[in-house]
Amino acid sequence: MAKLSELLKETTTFLKEKGIGEVDFGLILGSGLGELADEVEDAIAIPFSEVPHFAVSTVVGHAGKLVYGTLSGKKVLAMQGRFHYYEGHSMQKVTYPVRVMSALGAHSIIVTNAAGGVNENFIPGNLMLITDHINFTGDNPLIGENEDEMGPRFPDMSHAYTPEYCEVTKKVANAQNMSLQEGVYMGYSGPTYETPAEIRMSRVMGADAVGMSTVSEVIVAAHSGMKVLGISCITNLAAGMQSSLNHAEVVETTERVKAQFKELVKATLAEL
Numbered sequence: 001m002a003k004l005s006e007l008l009k010e011t012t013t014f015l016k017e018k019g020i021g022e023v024d025f026g027l028i029l030g031s032g033l034g035e036l037a038d039e040v041e042d043a044i045a046i047p048f049s050e051v052p053h054f055a056v057s058t059v060v061g062h063a064g065k066l067v068y069g070t071l072s073g074k075k076v077l078a079m080q081g082r083f084h085y086y087e088g089h090s091m092q093k094v095t096y097p098v099r100v101m102s103a104l105g106a107h108s109i110i111v112t113n114a115a116g117g118v119n120e121n122f123i124p125g126n127l128m129l130i131t132d133h134i135n136f137t138g139d140n141p142l143i144g145e146n147e148d149e150m151g152p153r154f155p156d157m158s159h160a161y162t163p164e165y166c167e168v169t170k171k172v173a174n175a176q177n178m179s180l181q182e183g184v185y186m187g188y189s190g191p192t193y194e195t196p197a198e199i200r201m202s203r204v205m206g207a208d209a210v211g212m213s214t215v216s217e218v219i220v221a222a223h224s225g226m227k228v229l230g231i232s233c234i235t236n237l238a239a240g241m242q243s244s245l246n247h248a249e250v251v252e253t254t255e256r257v258k259a260q261f262k263e264l265v266k267a268t269l270a271e272l
């Protein structure tokens with residue numbers, strides 16, 4: 001099997017030929033949240049399907065494009081949509097874009113997602129600053145041989161969600177009179193939504209929100225030495241807390257709060 005560093009060389013050479021230069025921040029835009037990439041200035045957009053060694057995104061609300069350019073004065077490489085483990089991709093494939101962002105020079109990523117609210121104080125439409133996560137997917141993208149030039153064998157996850165970035169985001173939300181919840185994101189594999197019993201367990205375990213992405217991306221970001229800001233859009237109450245769950249509601253809620261979400265990310269990015 002080809003080494004990760006060799007695959008990355010092919011991908012970054014392709015992207016540089018397309019005009020992609022230095023990157024400061026990688027952005028991963030979750031279900032229904034991809035519109036932020038439409039605000040990138042001097043944009044170069046490339047469908048995932050054209051990028052060597054990228055998977056293809058199959059989920060409604062995920063446009064499946066890489067967008068490079070300037071946002072809030074920073075050079076960004078945004079993923080309009082992401083890959084999920086439940087689509088049948090390996091964790092390594094799901095997180096490959098984070099490796100690419102790092103290889104292009106990104107020192108930080110901003111990850112966003114749609115998530116179900118477990119915390120009883122949350123309501124659909126809330127934005128939640130992710131302060132920590134629980135990897136409940138049953139897998140880990142770092143399983144396998146460690147390429148030491150990519151990062152350490154045993155990465156420290158004590159401060160995976162960069163505390164200074166959390167502070168800046170809270171200050172920005174406050175200055176804009178925007179309500180911002182905070183809490184722990186618990187990542188399941190999906191694609192089933194959780195059962196009510198799993199949600200009761202998640203609450204006891206310390207989760208404030210549940211979702212089907214993000215944890216593997218953040219593990220690879222930590223492995224690569226990147227700083228991380230994570231924001232969830234609470235699109236629904238978790239299983240057992242409302243009558244039923246569906247993806248149409250998830251996308252509808254992101255539609256309703258996208259203006260506020262975009263404002264928070266742009267204003268925070270300007271301060272990072």
Ligand SMILES: O=P(O)(O)O[C@@H]1C[C@H](O)[C@@H](CO)O1
Nearest residue numbers: 030031113114212213247250
């Ligand atoms: O990509 P994210 O985590 O934003 O999307 C969530 C998880 C599933 O893909 C989908 C379920 O409705 O939304």
